[in-house]
Amino acid sequence: MQTLEPYLAEHPFLKGLDPRHLNIIVGCASNVSFDAEQYILHEGEEATNFYIIHQGKVALEIFTSDRGPITIQTIGEGDVLGWSWLIPPYHWHYDARAIEPTNAIALDAKCLRDKCEEDHDLGYELLKRFAHVITQRLEATRLQLLDVYGIH
Amino acid sequence: MNIAILENDHLQTLIDVLRKRGYQVIGPTLGEGAIIYDELNSTANLPIGWTDEQDGGAYRLKKRNDKALFGYNVGPHSWKKYLLSSELRLWKIKRNGGSFQIATENEAARKFAFVGVRSCDIHAISIQDKVFMNGQYIDRHYKSRREDTFIVAVNCGKAGGTCFCVSMNTGPKAIFGFDLAMTEILEGKNHFFLVETGTELGAKILRLIPHKEASEKEKSVADGVLKKTAEQMGRSMDTANIKDLFYRNYEHPRWNNVAERCLTCANCTMVCPTCFCTTVEDVTDLTGEHAERWRKLDSCFTMDFSYIHGGSVRASTKSRYRHWITHKLATWIDQFGTSGCVGCGRCITWCPVAIDITEEVHAIRESETVIEKQKTIVKEDVHANT
Amino acid sequence: MDSIITDSMIPKPFRIHRMLKETHDTYTIELESTNGADGFPFSSGQFNMVYVFGVGEVPISISGDPKTPKILKHTARSVGTVTKALLKLKSGDVLGVRGPFGSRWPVEESVGNDVILVAGGIGLAPLRPVLYSFISHRDKYGKIILLYGARTPEDLLYKKELEQWRGRFDLEVKVIVDSATGDWRGNVGVVTTLIPRIQFDPLHTVVMICGPEVMMRYTLKELQSRGVKNENIFVSMERNMKCGICLCGHCQFGPKFVCKDGPVFCYEHIKELLGKREI
Numbered sequence: 001m002q003t004l005e006p007y008l009a010e011h012p013f014l015k016g017l018d019p020r021h022l023n024i025i026v027g028c029a030s031n032v033s034f035d036a037e038q039y040i041l042h043e044g045e046e047a048t049n050f051y052i053i054h055q056g057k058v059a060l061e062i063f064t065s066d067r068g069p070i071t072i073q074t075i076g077e078g079d080v081l082g083w084s085w086l087i088p089p090y091h092w093h094y095d096a097r098a099i100e101p102t103n104a105i106a107l108d109a110k111c112l113r114d115k116c117e118e119d120h121d122l123g124y125e126l127l128k129r130f131a132h133v134i135t136q137r138l139e140a141t142r143l144q145l146l147d148v149y150g151i152h
Numbered sequence: 153m154n155i156a157i158l159e160n161d162h163l164q165t166l167i168d169v170l171r172k173r174g175y176q177v178i179g180p181t182l183g184e185g186a187i188i189y190d191e192l193n194s195t196a197n198l199p200i201g202w203t204d205e206q207d208g209g210a211y212r213l214k215k216r217n218d219k220a221l222f223g224y225n226v227g228p229h230s231w232k233k234y235l236l237s238s239e240l241r242l243w244k245i246k247r248n249g250g251s252f253q254i255a256t257e258n259e260a261a262r263k264f265a266f267v268g269v270r271s272c273d274i275h276a277i278s279i280q281d282k283v284f285m286n287g288q289y290i291d292r293h294y295k296s297r298r299e300d301t302f303i304v305a306v307n308c309g310k311a312g313g314t315c316f317c318v319s320m321n322t323g324p325k326a327i328f329g330f331d332l333a334m335t336e337i338l339e340g341k342n343h344f345f346l347v348e349t350g351t352e353l354g355a356k357i358l359r360l361i362p363h364k365e366a367s368e369k370e371k372s373v374a375d376g377v378l379k380k381t382a383e384q385m386g387r388s389m390d391t392a393n394i395k396d397l398f399y400r401n402y403e404h405p406r407w408n409n410v411a412e413r414c415l416t417c418a419n420c421t422m423v424c425p426t427c428f429c430t431t432v433e434d435v436t437d438l439t440g441e442h443a444e445r446w447r448k449l450d451s452c453f454t455m456d457f458s459y460i461h462g463g464s465v466r467a468s469t470k471s472r473y474r475h476w477i478t479h480k481l482a483t484w485i486d487q488f489g490t491s492g493c494v495g496c497g498r499c500i501t502w503c504p505v506a507i508d509i510t511e512e513v514h515a516i517r518e519s520e521t522v523i524e525k526q527k528t529i530v531k532e533d534v535h536a537n538t
Numbered sequence: 539m540d541s542i543i544t545d546s547m548i549p550k551p552f553r554i555h556r557m558l559k560e561t562h563d564t565y566t567i568e569l570e571s572t573n574g575a576d577g578f579p580f581s582s583g584q585f586n587m588v589y590v591f592g593v594g595e596v597p598i599s600i601s602g603d604p605k606t607p608k609i610l611k612h613t614a615r616s617v618g619t620v621t622k623a624l625l626k627l628k629s630g631d632v633l634g635v636r637g638p639f640g641s642r643w644p645v646e647e648s649v650g651n652d653v654i655l656v657a658g659g660i661g662l663a664p665l666r667p668v669l670y671s672f673i674s675h676r677d678k679y680g681k682i683i684l685l686y687g688a689r690t691p692e693d694l695l696y697k698k699e700l701e702q703w704r705g706r707f708d709l710e711v712k713v714i715v716d717s718a719t720g721d722w723r724g725n726v727g728v729v730t731t732l733i734p735r736i737q738f739d740p741l742h743t744v745v746m747i748c749g750p751e752v753m754m755r756y757t758l759k760e761l762q763s764r765g766v767k768n769e770n771i772f773v774s775m776e777r778n779m780k781c782g783i784c785l786c787g788h789c790q791f792g793p794k795f796v797c798k799d800g801p802v803f804c805y806e807h808i809k810e811l812l813g814k815r816e817i
Binding site for chain 3: 242243245247250251252254256283284287288289291292402403428429430431432434435436440443445447450452457458459460461465466467468470471474475479482483486487
């Protein structure tokens with residue numbers, strides 16, 4: 001979609017991409033929006049899209065039988081939601097719920113996977129970027145695990 | 153400064169004069185298998201004819217073949233026993249209506265006269281003076297005891313097996329901080345003391361004791377004794393840039409080595425004349441109406457010492473030993489302007505596993521020199537073929 | 539009994555005016571002097587040694603407004619023998635106070651800059667006096683940002699005040715918790731993740747951080763990656779204290795005494811120490 005290209009080009013996640021690759025990604029992109037409290041994806045569902053959050057706030061949740069849904073992390077403007085689309089069997093591992101009205105760019109997972117298989121350079125660029133996102137999340141998660149404010 | 157000669161027989165007069173003036177005279181005496189500090193009322197209480205043999209982790213009393221009164225070095229006690237005291241009640245408190253009322257101890261004015269203070273210990277006292285009387289908050293207990301203390305120094309006639317005052321520039325000759333300083337001389341049948349006055353009060357006291365002026369020969373004999381002592385030091389420490397040496401070696405592998413030996417028994421902190429760390433204990437009676445706060449000597453080697461909620465900051469033996477030695481030789485300089493170590497050797501003698509502070513410093517310096525040498529060799533090799 | 543002599547190891551009696559429950563294990567204790575004195579002047583960042591009759595003494599940061607010293611406030615969490623006993627006290631009970639001791643946050647020195655306060659858990663308590671000062675001199679500062687991380691929404695301190703601060707247009711307040719159940723609409727995650735989400739001029743910003751040491755370390759990393767200079771970052775350290783007046787030796791942090799050179803330190807002066815373990 002033409003209107004998405006300038007936004008995606010400037011987005012920190014995709015910055016520096018070859019215009020050729022950017023074009024491919026734009027080809028798999030679409031605008032989506034979610035109401036507050038609306039679930040974007042559910043644990044176990046097939047990962048058909050991943051999202052770049054444009055505006056709003058999304059909670060990543062794990063449902064527990066004794067305590068109900070527990071929010072493990074919230075992400076917001078500029079963050080990327082979902083990487084299970086990269087790893088077989090391509091199912092989501094968490095729930096994601098919009099806490100506020102949220103606009104995002106949805107990227108068609110199958111479309112992109114196929115394009116990455118064809119063009120390994122594109123695949124490498126995307127994986128490099130995802131590796132960065134995942135390490136940042138992992139670092140933050142580890143700090144959360146430390147329970148620094150708890151009494152030990 | 154006046155220099156006089158005091159005959160051995162008249163030393164008793166010194167003790168009598170001091171006691172008459174209300175001083176509690178404290179000095180070296182035999183006790184608990186060592187030479188310790190306790191109250192003296194007669195020269196007979198001194199360890200006459202005794203000496204000590206000290207080495208890493210070893211202290212033995214031995215008989216001399218003369219009747220020297222001060223023919224030994226320092227034992228497990230230091231003067232902090234009296235100036236700081238191991239336990240001190242700071243105040244009592246009682247509930248009073250809805251509030252409470254505190255009463256402090258007004259200690260009956262105790263005047264101490266320390267007889268037999270070695271030069272290293274004079275430096276130690278001066279170092280503790282800086283801690284307790286030179287900061288923003290003055291410890292009034294220390295100050296009130298310290299202000300009235302009369303000091304009779306004794307210059308060492310021999311150096312101990314673990315002594316290194318020469319390396320630390322703290323001896324063997326006492327050059328400040330005393331009212332009187334004596335050097336014991338035994339020459340054939342002659343047994344006398346060369347006495348220097350350090351203060352007006354010292355001179356005043358000396359005037360009450362039979363003495364005569366010292367001759368040049370007697371002065372030179374005393375100098376000779378001290379020169380010999382200085383040459384006998386059992387240990388030595390290179391203190392050049394020692395602060396930076398410690399600051400850049402926090403992660404040195406030597407600390408792992410010491411940690412395998414150290415028992416964290418805290419002996420070193422108990423015998424060290426400058427270690428000053430204390431803790432505070434609040435105790436209450438069974439009714440809960442009365443309580444007291446006590447100050448007690450503490451040691452950085454205990455697990456509790458650095459406890460904050462969650463655990464101790466220094467839990468490993470390695471970190472605790474490293475903290476003690478780094479404080480003593482390096483951070484003390486930034487905190488108080490001098491080294492915290494006076495080279496008395498007590499920590500070496502009284503360590504049950506003979507950890508030697510001078511050896512640890514040496515080991516770290518050595519390893520740095522080796523690394524520097526290796527770097528030079530590599531450099532030379534690189535240039536060899538050009 | 540002997541007479542009372544002024545002595546820095548002697549606590550002064552203060553009566554509890556009010557015990558405000560902040561969370562299940564944290565209270566703000568509001569104190570008044572028992573002899574009707576004018577109040578307790580202090581600087582933000584300083585602490586008192588607080589004495590519970592017959593139980594013991596602990597260092598607690600002052601968490602009130604320096605502009606209203608008549609009521610002395612401390613926010614304390616029940617973590618040990620003394621604090622457990624402290625939090626069982628009631629309005630009207632008397633406890634002992636020695637202080638104020640220690641170094642202060644650079645409130646005046648930050649004038650003209652953007653200021654960021656990063657608080658973790660009970661670390662918000664020693665920063666609250668600073669925020670009060672900033673608010674009462676609002677026009678002297680650029681952006682004022684508060685980033686506050688807590689364990690769960692139930693562990694948030696000063697809930698009412700937080701809402702008020704968030705409601706102001708001239709303050710940016712971001713709150714984040716480590717974990718939350720379904721009805722929390724706020725951020726979840728670690729407080730360091732809030733830093734990339736704020737805009738500020740790194741060359742003209744002063745940052746004040748207070749919280750668990752681990753949290754402070756990672757916050758420092760984030761700030762450095764944004765270009766904030768070490769000499770513009772201040773942290774509040776904690777160590778075991780027995781006297782608070784530089785005589786007991788317990789609070790040593792390298793060559794520094796946390797009771798005298800701290801608890802507030804400029805990061806530039808302690809950066810090597812913070813990087814080392816068991817110091």
